[in-house]
Amino acid sequence: MKTIxxxxxxxxxxxxxxxLPSAFYVGIATQILIYGLFAxxxxxxxxxxxxxxxxxxxxxxxxxxxxxxxxxxxGLSPLPAIIGSLALTTATAALFGLIAxxxxxxxxxxxxxxxxxxxxxxxxxxxxxxxxxxxxxxxxSSASAAVVSPTVFFYVCLATLAATMGFLALLMRSPFGASIxxxxxxxxxxxxxxxxVWVIRYVTYVVSGFVAGVAGILYIHLFRFxxxxxxxxxxxxxxxxxxxxxxxxTAFGPLIGAALVVLLKNVASAYTDRWPTLLGIIFxxxxxxxxxxxxxxxxxxxxxxxxILRPKAVVSSRVVRADQKGTR
Amino acid sequence: xxWANGLLNSLAFGSLLFLLSAGFSLIFGLMRVxxxxxxxxxxxxxxxxxxxxxxxxxxxxxxxxxxxALFGGLVExxxxxxxAGRELAQVLGTLGLAFIIxxxxxxxxxxxxxxxxxxxxxxxxxxxxxxxFPAYRLFLIVLAALVAALLWxxxxxxxxGAKIRAAVDDREMARATGIPVSRLFTIIFCLGCALAxxxxxxAAPVMSVYPGLDSEMLPLALLVVILGGIGSLxxxxxxxxxxxxxxxxxxxxxxxxxxVILFLPMVLVLAVRPQGLFGRQVA
Numbered sequence: 001m002k003t004i005x006x007x008x009x010x011x012x013x014x015x016x017x018x019x020l021p022s023a024f025y026v027g028i029a030t031q032i033l034i035y036g037l038f039a040x041x042x043x044x045x046x047x048x049x050x051x052x053x054x055x056x057x058x059x060x061x062x063x064x065x066x067x068x069x070x071x072x073x074x075g076l077s078p079l080p081a082i083i084g085s086l087a088l089t090t091a092t093a094a095l096f097g098l099i100a101x102x103x104x105x106x107x108x109x110x111x112x113x114x115x116x117x118x119x120x121x122x123x124x125x126x127x128x129x130x131x132x133x134x135x136x137x138x139x140x141s142s143a144s145a146a147v148v149s150p151t152v153f154f155y156v157c158l159a160t161l162a163a164t165m166g167f168l169a170l171l172m173r174s175p176f177g178a179s180i181x182x183x184x185x186x187x188x189x190x191x192x193x194x195x196x197v198w199v200i201r202y203v204t205y206v207v208s209g210f211v212a213g214v215a216g217i218l219y220i221h222l223f224r225f226x227x228x229x230x231x232x233x234x235x236x237x238x239x240x241x242x243x244x245x246x247x248x249x250t251a252f253g254p255l256i257g258a259a260l261v262v263l264l265k266n267v268a269s270a271y272t273d274r275w276p277t278l279l280g281i282i283f284x285x286x287x288x289x290x291x292x293x294x295x296x297x298x299x300x301x302x303x304x305x306x307x308i309l310r311p312k313a314v315v316s317s318r319v320v321r322a323d324q325k326g327t328r
Numbered sequence: 329x330x331w332a333n334g335l336l337n338s339l340a341f342g343s344l345l346f347l348l349s350a351g352f353s354l355i356f357g358l359m360r361v362x363x364x365x366x367x368x369x370x371x372x373x374x375x376x377x378x379x380x381x382x383x384x385x386x387x388x389x390x391x392x393x394x395x396x397a398l399f400g401g402l403v404e405x406x407x408x409x410x411x412a413g414r415e416l417a418q419v420l421g422t423l424g425l426a427f428i429i430x431x432x433x434x435x436x437x438x439x440x441x442x443x444x445x446x447x448x449x450x451x452x453x454x455x456x457x458x459x460x461f462p463a464y465r466l467f468l469i470v471l472a473a474l475v476a477a478l479l480w481x482x483x484x485x486x487x488x489g490a491k492i493r494a495a496v497d498d499r500e501m502a503r504a505t506g507i508p509v510s511r512l513f514t515i516i517f518c519l520g521c522a523l524a525x526x527x528x529x530x531a532a533p534v535m536s537v538y539p540g541l542d543s544e545m546l547p548l549a550l551l552v553v554i555l556g557g558i559g560s561l562x563x564x565x566x567x568x569x570x571x572x573x574x575x576x577x578x579x580x581x582x583x584x585x586x587x588v589i590l591f592l593p594m595v596l597v598l599a600v601r602p603q604g605l606f607g608r609q610v611a
Contacts, residue, residue: 121590
């Protein structure tokens with residue numbers, strides 16, 4: 001049954017650009033894939049690694065800015081520009097990891113936030129390089145010629161997302177993946193068993209930064225524009241919200257969260273300018289009412305409603321687990 | 329002359345940072361809550377002060393402080409307390425709150441920067457020979473030193489302070505000996521938010537108040553407490569001065585890269601002492 005539903009879902013996603021009425025909707029579907037990939041990168045460090053980063057928009061932004069600058073100013077062709085941008089992003093993640101992983105838990109969260117805001121400040125204030133608040137646009141003609149139509153680009157993003165998730169699934173099934181989860185759940189025991197906890201966290205962080213960079217490359221190709229806004233704390237926290245909303249540490253949760261947030265944002269922007277207020281309210285609602293994520297949370301609330309009718313309740317272990325994750 | 333002027337400006341900016349980060353550090357030290365709405369309280373204080381400017385400068389600062397304390401108390405009672413024991417949820421809750429505050433400020437006060445003139449008595453410059461420096465900035469330095477001294481007295485020399493220190497060291501034991509820990513949480517949260525809001529109000533004549541001020545100040549507060557050591561008043565003081573000096577001279581010498589330079593002291597301090605200059609090793 002489950003495989004049939006999964007197959008139907010896959011078929012529906014593959015058919016999506018052909019079903020959707022216009023390029024506008026294909027663009028929104030593509031946005032979901034790109035923000036989904038970005039949320040997946042946050043999920044790697046927050047869900048698998050157990051450390052919440054509030055500065056991941058920096059990696060998305062660095063990759064996008066690097067690609068824009070390498071193609072427009074340096075005149076590189078797309079492929080070397082992509083490789084260069086990803087190399088720079090990964091190097092930055094390697095550097096930031098050295099700093100942020102001096103601490104864990106809330107200290108890690110605060111340092112990643114500060115580092116992310118420093119990168120944002122550079123994008124905003126280093127006007128000679130980044131054009132400041134006006135951002136950088138890619139010229140119509142240049143950049144990846146492969147991106148001919150919104151439909152083709154949708155499939156490019158889908159393939160990238162699928163490949164990344166396949167790679168991450170393999171990684172998490174490997175002994176190394178088991179050690180990542182081991183470090184998340186029992187750092188002291190892992191350390192006693194002879195694992196180098198720091199190195200495992202560090203590699204997880206760098207992989208996460210790299211994936212965020214890939215999302216940044218897709219981002220600049222979709223919007224053909226990058227400005228400091230893409231690096232802001234709002235974007236970093238939207239990604240964390242996507243992960244939490246969909247279910248932290250699950251493979252597909254971040255995608256569901258990304259779909260929810262992107263769709264909500266697009267619908268809301270048609271009616272109101274008060275997106276940040278709405279975002280804040282959603283944050284509070286999820287954290288107070290359904291901390292384990294919307295999908296398991298709504299299921300729990302449903303079970304709760306039905307157990308009122310049937311007095312012999314089974315305590316959901318998921319709730320307890322989600323709470324334990326929350327305190328780490 | 330350049331250096332003297334820069335140093336005094338650094339001290340003035342550091343003073344504002346101290347008002348911002350002392351409260352953050354107190355709240356974190358006692359409650360283990362990283363209040364990510366702290367920058368938003370700073371900005372809100374600035375806006376409240378501009379609106380209350382008609383009542384006089386001192387009254388506008390007091391109004392901002394009261395607004396910060398009242399709102400902070402509500403947040404602690406209605407949000408932080410409901411999420412007791414869930415550190416990450418508390419952090420993300422205050423983050424959500426920060427978005428709401430910033431957006432509602434934009435709605436209430438608009439997108440243009442609002443000036444808040446210094447009081448008439450402090451608008452002139454203090455002259456020593458050929459050297460002139462704005463009196464208001466000197467006032468900020470003196471005021472921050474005064475607040476630091478008062479906070480130190482509060483924590484080191486009063487019964488309330490002794491209870492706070494006890495609760496920081498061992499929350500469970502403090503509770504067992506009859507110290508009303510949860511009431512202390514509310515008091516400290518009110519005090520921390522009031523300090524941030526008054527900091528914003530006092531910053532208004534120097535920086536003016538504008539949307540985005542919150543997300544500009546929050547990382548500076550984080551840098552200060554990371555450098556100084558979380559939960560340490562002395563650390564917040566020293567960290568504020570360091571960040572004040574580095575940021576001010578960075579903007580004077582390399583305006584494009586002032587933000588990158590902020591990164592260097594953090595790297596150096598974290599490399600040697602992950603717990604910060606005055607921080608204690610937490611297991």
